[in-house]
Amino acid sequence: MTRDSSASAHPGTAVSARNLVKEAAATGQRIRGVHITFAAPSVIEVLASTNLQFVYIDGEHGCFDWRDVEAACITAERHNLTPIARIPDLSSATITRFLDRGVRGLVLPHVESVDAAQSAIDAAYFAPRGSRSFGAGRPEYGQRIGNRPTYMQACNAAISLCVMIESQRGLDVAADVASLPEVDYLSFGMLDLAQSLGHPGDPGHADVRVAVSSCIERIHGAGKRVREDFMNFVWINDVLIAGARQLLDPVAPESRKGAPQDKAQGVSMAASGGSADD
DSSP, X not given: OOOOOOSOSSTTOOSOSOOHHHHHHHHOOOEEEEEEOBOOHHHHHHHGGGTOOEEEEETTTSBOOHHHHHHHHHHHHHTTOEEEEEOSOOOHHHHHHHHHTTOOEEEEOSOOSHHHHHHHHXXXXXXXXXXXXXXXXTTTTTOSOOSHHHHHHHHHHTOEEEEEXXXXXXHXXXXXXXXXXXXXXXXXXXXHHHHHTTOTTOTTSHHHHHHHHHHHHHHHHTTOEEGGGXXXXXXXXXXXXXXXXXXXOOSOGGGGTTOOGGGHHHHHHHHXXXXXXX
């Protein structure tokens, strides 16, 4: 996927013209990104050279304050990457602050009802699709926005929403949630889901696999994709460990086959639409 550094497709606005995650969720074109769990703008800059399209800021389990989120978004934008974030909760205040700091895609955790998804949608979109609070968020800070109604619609067009399925109740409503027009794609928090299904710490259990596979079929039937349909991503923790092992470990590469055994299960789960990342 090519990246466009043009400022905007809407005259008089300063909103980025493209959300590469939203586009890929709609078309199925594969994109690449890195999952950041700690504040490291320099890491984003370095890894941007590896043909990434997005940066995933883990605002639920990662270590970020609001300035860190903003710095990550600024860095991502500088390299034409789409910044998305898993938020810690579904409150309107949290959604507003992440969007105002420059996040273009929201990953909504622990969604267990259509009402919860709809409430988050309402907070994320300006009217007529929602009732997002208008403030002087970055990168415009209330300036250079030209026609305000046009600007607000451009903001709506630039947002992507992902719903995470992490419990039996989430599985039960996944297809209905996927049917909401504002939801772009869905994903699975496999460790939390396995725990909910009575198999803590075992996302590869047959019961979990069957439940995820069935849920993916229903999501596809509703016309939406799951994350693994179009995303290749890596955790920054794994990048650091793999890089250190490759460069510092004197053992021959062939003897390391299967060394990171803890990740083999996650790879197989990704093939069926889930991952062992949560």
